[in-house]
Amino acid sequence: MRKFKTESKKLLDLMINSIYTNKEIFLRELISNASDAVDKLNFKGLTDASVQVSQDDLAIRIAFDADARTLTVSDNGIGMTAEELEKNLGTIAHSGSQEFKQANAEHQGEDVDIIGQFGVGFYSAFMVASKVRVVTRAFGEDIAHVWESDGLEGYTIEEGERAEHGTDVILTIRENQPGQDGEPGESYDTYLSEWGLKDLVHRYSNYVRYPIQMLVTKSRQKPKPEDAGDDYKPEYEDYQELETLNSMTPIWKKRSSDVTPEEYNEFYKATFHDWEAPARTISFHAEGTLEYDALLFIPSKVPFDLYSKDYQKGLALYSSNVMIMEKCAELVPDHFNFVRGIVDSADVSLNISRETLQHDRQLRAIATRVEKKIASDLADMRDNDREAYEAFFENFGRGLKYGIYSSYGMKKDDLADLLLFYSAKQGKLVTLKEYREASPEDQKAIYYAAGDSTERLAHMPMVTSVLARGYDVMLCTQDVDDFCFQAMQTYDEQELKNVAGGNLDLETEEDKKAAEEAASENEALLSAMKEALGDKVVRVAVSPVLTDAPSALSSDGPISLEMEKVMAGQAGAEGIKSQRVLELNAGHPIFATLRAAEKAGDTEKIASYTDLLYNQALLVAGLPVEDPVAFAQAVTELMK
Numbered sequence: 001m002r003k004f005k006t007e008s009k010k011l012l013d014l015m016i017n018s019i020y021t022n023k024e025i026f027l028r029e030l031i032s033n034a035s036d037a038v039d040k041l042n043f044k045g046l047t048d049a050s051v052q053v054s055q056d057d058l059a060i061r062i063a064f065d066a067d068a069r070t071l072t073v074s075d076n077g078i079g080m081t082a083e084e085l086e087k088n089l090g091t092i093a094h095s096g097s098q099e100f101k102q103a104n105a106e107h108q109g110e111d112v113d114i115i116g117q118f119g120v121g122f123y124s125a126f127m128v129a130s131k132v133r134v135v136t137r138a139f140g141e142d143i144a145h146v147w148e149s150d151g152l153e154g155y156t157i158e159e160g161e162r163a164e165h166g167t168d169v170i171l172t173i174r175e176n177q178p179g180q181d182g183e184p185g186e187s188y189d190t191y192l193s194e195w196g197l198k199d200l201v202h203r204y205s206n207y208v209r210y211p212i213q214m215l216v217t218k219s220r221q222k223p224k225p226e227d228a229g230d231d232y233k234p235e236y237e238d239y240q241e242l243e244t245l246n247s248m249t250p251i252w253k254k255r256s257s258d259v260t261p262e263e264y265n266e267f268y269k270a271t272f273h274d275w276e277a278p279a280r281t282i283s284f285h286a287e288g289t290l291e292y293d294a295l296l297f298i299p300s301k302v303p304f305d306l307y308s309k310d311y312q313k314g315l316a317l318y319s320s321n322v323m324i325m326e327k328c329a330e331l332v333p334d335h336f337n338f339v340r341g342i343v344d345s346a347d348v349s350l351n352i353s354r355e356t357l358q359h360d361r362q363l364r365a366i367a368t369r370v371e372k373k374i375a376s377d378l379a380d381m382r383d384n385d386r387e388a389y390e391a392f393f394e395n396f397g398r399g400l401k402y403g404i405y406s407s408y409g410m411k412k413d414d415l416a417d418l419l420l421f422y423s424a425k426q427g428k429l430v431t432l433k434e435y436r437e438a439s440p441e442d443q444k445a446i447y448y449a450a451g452d453s454t455e456r457l458a459h460m461p462m463v464t465s466v467l468a469r470g471y472d473v474m475l476c477t478q479d480v481d482d483f484c485f486q487a488m489q490t491y492d493e494q495e496l497k498n499v500a501g502g503n504l505d506l507e508t509e510e511d512k513k514a515a516e517e518a519a520s521e522n523e524a525l526l527s528a529m530k531e532a533l534g535d536k537v538v539r540v541a542v543s544p545v546l547t548d549a550p551s552a553l554s555s556d557g558p559i560s561l562e563m564e565k566v567m568a569g570q571a572g573a574e575g576i577k578s579q580r581v582l583e584l585n586a587g588h589p590i591f592a593t594l595r596a597a598e599k600a601g602d603t604e605k606i607a608s609y610t611d612l613l614y615n616q617a618l619l620v621a622g623l624p625v626e627d628p629v630a631f632a633q634a635v636t637e638l639m640k
Contacts, residue, residue: 001154002086024190026128027197028204029121030073030169032322034060035208037077037167041139044078051139062201062214062245066192069173071129076166079138082145085157089122089134089147122169126151128188129171135160136167198245207250207321216243250321252295252342256283268297272340276300279392282341282377290365292345296374299338302395306338313337315370318344331367335403335415336374338396343370371414378418382431390429393420401484409487416491421481422454424463425472432491440470444505445497448474450482450562451622460620461549462499468547469506473499482562500561500621502554502581507544515544518586525598525606529582532607533614536580536626540610543583550590553617554581561621582614608634 038058045053061074080088125132130150137144144162149155162168173192179185190196194216201212222235251259251267265277278297285293296315305311313334314327321344332339348362382389393400400419404412420429426438435446447466451457457475458464466473476482485496497504507515519526519542529540538556546552555561555578564578584591590613597605615631618624625631 001156023127024200025204026124027073027191027200028322029124031060031201031205031208031212033122034073034075034077034167034169035210035322037075037079038210040078041076041165044139058210060208060210060212062197062212064192064194064197066189069175069192071171071173071191071197072168073171074166074168076164077139079141079165079167080136080145081138081141082157084138085134085136085145085147089149089155123151125169125171128173128191130174131172133170133172134167135162135170137162137165139165141165201245204323206246206323207248207253207318208246209248209321211244211248212246213242213244215240250293250318250342250344252283252293252344253321259283264295264297268340272297272299274299274301278340279388280377280381282373284373286366286369290345290347290362292343292347292366294341294343294366294370294373296339296341296370298374298378298392299340299395300391303338311337315339316342317348318342319348320344320346330363331370332374333367333371333403334406335399335411336371337399339374375414375418382418390420393418393429398478398480401478401480405480405483405487407487409489412488412491416488419484421448421474421476423472424449424454424458424467424475430474435472435474436492436494438472443471443494445495446474446491447471447497447499447504448476448481448485449499450476450560453477456622460499461546461552462504462554464549465545465547466499466504466506469545471506479566482560482566486558486560486563498560498562500552500554502556502583504545511544515542515586518542522586522595522598525594526584528598528603528606529594529610532610533582536614537582538579540582540584542586546583546585546588548585548588549620550585550588551613551617552583553614553621553623554583555579556581561623565623582610582617584613608637612638 038060042053042055042058045051057076059076061072063072063074064070132149132151134147135144136147144160146158146160147155148158171191174186174188176188177186191200194214197214198216201214205212217238218241219236219238222237224232224234251263261281264281264283268274268278268281269276277300279300280298282296282298283294285291294315303311312327312329313332314325314329315331316323317325317328317331328343331343343366345362345366348366378389378392381392397420400415404415416432418431420431421435422428423430423435423438430438432446439446449457449460449463451460454475454477457473457477463473463475476485482498485498488496490496522542526540526542530537533540543552553561555564557579559576559578561578561580564576567576584594590609594606594609597609612631612634615625615634618626
């Protein structure tokens with residue numbers, strides 16, 4: 001028995017129990033090692049004329065024996081000498097593949113595609129195996145060698161037999177562990193089943209460049225006997241057939257010109273379990289200091305759980321065709337969380353278990369490029385397929401707006417031109433750029449109104465007042481709209497203004513003078529109305545912009561009326577209120593009625609009418625009336 005080097009027992013225990021979080025990845029690691037061994041032989045054949053290697057014969061085999069509880073991963077690659085066995089498997093965390101990769105770095109990605117880097121993947125086998133036996137014969141040697149260990153203290157190396165060069169890794173799979181004290185048990189039988197192994201290969205190693213083969217059981221109809229009667233019932237028999245489990249050639253490595261839209265669609269539906277074809281497919285390859293392939297998809301419909309707390313964003317991350325992470329969240333920003341796809345790069349620095357990434361510059365560089373590519377492709381859809389883009393925006397536009405808000409406006413330069421809003425004047429969805437292009441030259445700001453529906457917003461007093469002056473208003477109906485605009489503050493050097501926010505700067509000097517005179521002349525009335533409303537409003541004022549309506553609500557400060565309404569339904573934000581202002585139309589007949597009541601000293605009528613106007617303005621703004629019963633009674637009194 002030879003002892004493991006480098007504090008064997010502690011380090012091996014770390015390898016088995018701490019580094020890897022998912023037992024089933026052991027098969028991925030063993031297949032990756034087998035692929036490396038085949039790659040090394042293939043490379044030797046390409047660089048040494050004396051070595052004859054048939055590409056068609058290179059393969060990886062998987063076999064299992066459920067009764068003996070053994071699983072074997074075999075390859076016909078370069079094999080290992082006794083010295084290499086000692087070096088690679090006797091020293092934990094030593095990587096022969098890494099040494100080979102560094103020595104032949106100039107050929108990586110061309111003639112050689114080495115996957116392994118850390119020399120610990122092999123030891124993941126002990127997560128599921130009570131014993132591991134490695135039978136290997138180096139290319140060009142006549143003698144095979146056998147390495148064997150139970151993963152505890154050490155290992156043995158002896159001479160053995162193997163018919164040809166290559167390596168067999170034979171795992172004795174652990175017995176199932178029953179549950180204890182209410183805790184679930186551990187089942188290992190899936191690693192000794194045809195369906196379980198096929199699933200693992202397809203999930204993690206489907207695009208390894210060499211065929212992964214396994215004898216699978218199939219059924220076929222027996223030939224009908226010549227003397228069979230009319231009542232003969234077909235009989236079936238089981239047989240075994242060597243089947244290639246992986247597809248080998250990843251679709252993202254192919255030129256987009258060589259792949260049909262139908263092939264992309266079928267790949268998307270099969271890989272991401274969607275019934276519908278994607279709305280958009282984005283395929284690109286990056287070269288230079290950092291090389292990678294990316295295949296991205298924009299779904300046609302919103303995933304059912306997109307806005308749930310359980311939704312996980314991220315792109316599948318592959319390294320040299322081997323899946324490392326099913327969802328790498330770092331590769332896609334939150335505002336593009338709906339994007340599905342794959343990124344494959346051999347250059348990304350992985351951590352020792354390959355299951356998570358080091359947060360390094362390579363990862364950030366890929367993520368930045370992916371984000372820009374998605375934005376660019378969406379802009380292309382917006383400009384060249386507007387109908388499709390409007391359908392996309394209906395599904396996912398909310399996330400783009402949230403991206404601006406959650407970044408405190410830092411993402412507005414990247415996302416603002418992708419937003420669409422309903423134009424009250426044009427009667428259709430427009431971009432901010434299109435809104436600006438259609439604006440009169442004298443327009444000083446970009447106006448919007450936020451509420452529940454475009455129909456209701458179109459009839460709001462402040463909206464009709466802005467439209468009456470020839471300016472457009474964007475009608476915004478999503479809860480994030482007002483927050484998004486406040487984070488943006490400006491677009492194309494023009495301020496974004498909520499029409500219910502006051503200070504719209506729409507009035508002419510004549511309008512402003514008339515409002516100031518009306519406020520001065522009716523100071524006592526305004527004061528009485530404010531007293532009647534108490535702290536419901538911060539002030540009552542004469543509006544210089546209202547045209548038809550007798551009154552309207554606006555707000556002072558950063559919290560708009562729509563924000564108040566949105567936050568009212570959120571835990572911990574119930575008490576947040578806007579600073580409400582009741583604005584009056586001095587040219588409306590009701591204002592004259594109020595003036596008459598004030599002159600007559602009818603404080604009761606002023607209070608009653610003020611309350612009616614305030615509640616009426618609340619309803620128009622989409623806010624709840626504080627006392628619906630009292631409001632209904634007041635209206636009834638007027639009708640008598």
